[in-house]
Structure formats: structure tokens, C-alpha cells
Amino acid sequence: MAVQRILIVEDTIDIAQALQYHLERRGYETFLATNAAQALALANTHSPDLVVLDLGLPDRDGYSVLEQLRQKDDDTPVLILSARNEEADKVKGFRLGADDYVTKPFGAMELMERVTVLLRRHARRAGDPAAGAASGNDLSDEALRTRFGLTARQVVVARLLAEGLSNAEIARKLVVSEHTARNHTYHVLTKLGTSKRARVGAILRGLA
Numbered sequence: 001m002a003v004q005r006i007l008i009v010e011d012t013i014d015i016a017q018a019l020q021y022h023l024e025r026r027g028y029e030t031f032l033a034t035n036a037a038q039a040l041a042l043a044n045t046h047s048p049d050l051v052v053l054d055l056g057l058p059d060r061d062g063y064s065v066l067e068q069l070r071q072k073d074d075d076t077p078v079l080i081l082s083a084r085n086e087e088a089d090k091v092k093g094f095r096l097g098a099d100d101y102v103t104k105p106f107g108a109m110e111l112m113e114r115v116t117v118l119l120r121r122h123a124r125r126a127g128d129p130a131a132g133a134a135s136g137n138d139l140s141d142e143a144l145r146t147r148f149g150l151t152a153r154q155v156v157v158a159r160l161l162a163e164g165l166s167n168a169e170i171a172r173k174l175v176v177s178e179h180t181a182r183n184h185t186y187h188v189l190t191k192l193g194t195s196k197r198a199r200v201g202a203i204l205r206g207l208a
């Protein structure tokens with residue numbers, strides 16, 4: 001397997017160096033950007049497999065980096081690294097398409113685990129022809145709302161189900177309890193007219 005490449009976006013040099021050290025020890029190749037402009041340039045030229053993104057950057061905040069990546073249809077996993085531990089910040093990050101969120105100060109071991117999980121999940125998604133190739137043809141949010149009567153929140157949950165996320169993963173991603181996530185899943189499946197989570201991907205692409 002090719003060496004996986006990780007873009008580190010972090011302006012605090014000792015944190016950046018610690019990240020580089022731990023990631024490279026695990027066999028990843030790393031690139032470092034110390035501001036938002038550099039991050040976007042490196043993401044473009046180096047096509048990283050994952051981005052570790054600090055929110056507090058000297059030129060623009062990390063959210064704008066994430067937003068611009070996602071606007072280009074770039075679905076590279078993004079792990080936000082932040083000194084802020086506000087729920088609102090996490091929700092904002094996830095809404096913009098972040099895959100995980102780690103609060104500073106963080107433990108290197110935990111961070112490495114999360115990186116491994118994200119890369120694995122992304123590889124699984126990319127390796128699944130039904131999930132990967134057709135991702136550009138998903139029905140629009142508007143279509144999902146009018147066709148199935150989904151609420152905006154349910155559209156978000158439906159897309160996560162289509163990615164194969166479990167209720168626990170959805171709960172973590174949306175910063176809600178697992179009970180709430182289970183409820184959302186139930187309502188989404190009911191409205192989509194299926195009892196099988198595995199069918200959601202096809203339904204969202206208008207194939208079922």
C-alpha cells in the first residue's frame with residue numbers, strides 16, 4: 001500500500017513538530033502548513049489522505065480552510081484540532097464537513113488512534129463502488145426534503161447513514177446522545193420507506 005500522506009495545519013511550531021514526529025513514526029508522510037493560505041495550496045498540490053487542521057491560524061481561521069476544501073468537492077478526512085471546547089464550535093466544524101474534533105491539549109496516542117480510524121473509514125468508503133463513484137450524483141437536499149419529507153436535520157442523518165455510520169458514530173458526529181441518534185435513524189428509515197440502513201446510499205442516489 002502507498003504511504004499515506006497527512007497535511008498538518010498548525011501554526012504553533014512545537015505542536016506541529018510533535019504531530020510530525022508521532023505521525024512519521026507511524027509510517028505516514030507529513031507536510032506542514034503554518035497558515036490557511038499555505039494549507040489550501042498544499043492540499044491542492046499534495047492531495048493528502050487526511051488533514052489535521054488547527055482552528056486558530058494567523059491569516060484566516062481553520063473553518064474557512066475546511067469550507068474551501070469542501071466547496072471543491074474534496075472529501076479528504078479532516079480532523080479539527082482546537083483549543084476551544086465549545087459545543088457550538090464542534091457543531092460548526094461538523095456542519096462544515098469535519099470528520100472528527102480533538103481538543104487541545106490532546107494525548108498523542110488518542111490522536112494517532114483517531115487518525116487511523118478516519119483513514120480506515122475513508123478507505124472503506126472509497127473502496128466501495130456504490131458509495132464512492134456515485135457520490136457526485138446524490139439527490140440534492142431539496143429533492144430529499146420534497147420527495148421524502150425529510151427535515152433538514154434528517155437530511156444530514158440520511159447522508160451519514162449512506163456513508164455507513166453507526167448510530168454511535170452519528171451521535172458523536174452530531175454531538176447528540178446515542179438515543180437521539182437512534183431516533184433520527186428510525187425516522188429517516190421510516191420516511192425513506194426502508195428498514196435497512198444499507199439501502200440508504202442507493203435511495204439517496206435515486207437508484208431505489
Ligand code: CA
Binds near residue numbers: 010011012054055057
Ligand atoms: Ca493555532
